[in-house]
C-alpha cells in the first residue's frame with residue numbers, strides 16, 4: 430500500500446503537489462532539454478494548477494497535455510482542455526505547448542488515434558503527471574469495472590490514448606471520453622495523485638487493496654507506477 434502523505438491544509442497541500450511536479454519537470458529539462466506534463470481535469474487540480482502556472486520553469490520547452498478528456502470541444506463546460514487553459518495555461522505556463530486529446534473526428538476512437546499519434550510525436554513518454562480520483566475510484570477515464578478497462582489497464586501495450594465508450598448500468602462515463610492508458614503512467618518519472626476529503630481517502634485505501642484487473646488504483650500499485658499520494662482533509 431503506498432504511503433498517503435497528509436498535509437495540514439489546502440494551501441500546503443496544493444503547494445506540495447505543485448512543488449513535486451515542478452521538481453520533476455525541472456529534472457527532465459535538465460536531463461533532456463524538454464519535458465512533458467499531463468494533468469487531470471475535474472474539480473481537484475485548479476489550486477495546484479494556479480501554483481504550477483507560476484513556476485519558474487523553461488515553459489517553452491514543456492509540452493502540456495491531459496490524462497483524459499470528454500469527447501467534447503473546448504466550448505463545452507465539460508471540456509478538460511478548457512479547464513486547463515483557464516487554470517494552468519496562463520502566466521509563465523502559457524508559453525508551453527498544449528497538445529489536446531480531443532479533435533473533431535468521425536468517432537471517438539478515431540480521435541483517440543489522432544491524439545495517440547500526437548503524443549507519440551512528442552516522445553510517447555510523460556515526465557510529470559497530476560491525477561485526481563473520483564469518489565467511484567476512477568482515475569483518468571479508467572472507471573472500475575467499465576467495458577474498456579481491460580485495454581486501458583493492460584501493462585503490456587505501448588503507451589497510447591484510447592476511446593472510452595459510455596457505460597451501461599452506471600459502469601463507465603456518461604459521455605464518450607479519451608484516456609491515456611496504464612503504460613503511460615508506468616513510464617512516467619513521477620505521478621502525483623492529489624486527494625481531498627475523508628471520503629476519497631477511504632476510497633483510495635479500499636481501491637489500493639483491490640483487484641488490479643478491475644480497480645485502476647490497484648493496477649497502479651501492482652504495476653509499480655511511481656506514485657506520490659498527497660491528501661488533505663479540507664479542499
Ligand SMILES: O=C1O[C@H](COP(=O)(O)O)[C@@H](O)[C@H](O)[C@H]1O
Pocket residue numbers: 468469470471472473474496497498499509560561562563564567568569570
Ligand atoms: O471525470 C473526471 O474526474 C476525475 C476526478 O475528478 P474530481 O472532480 O473528483 O477531482 C478527474 O481526475 C478526471 O481527470 C476527470 O476527467
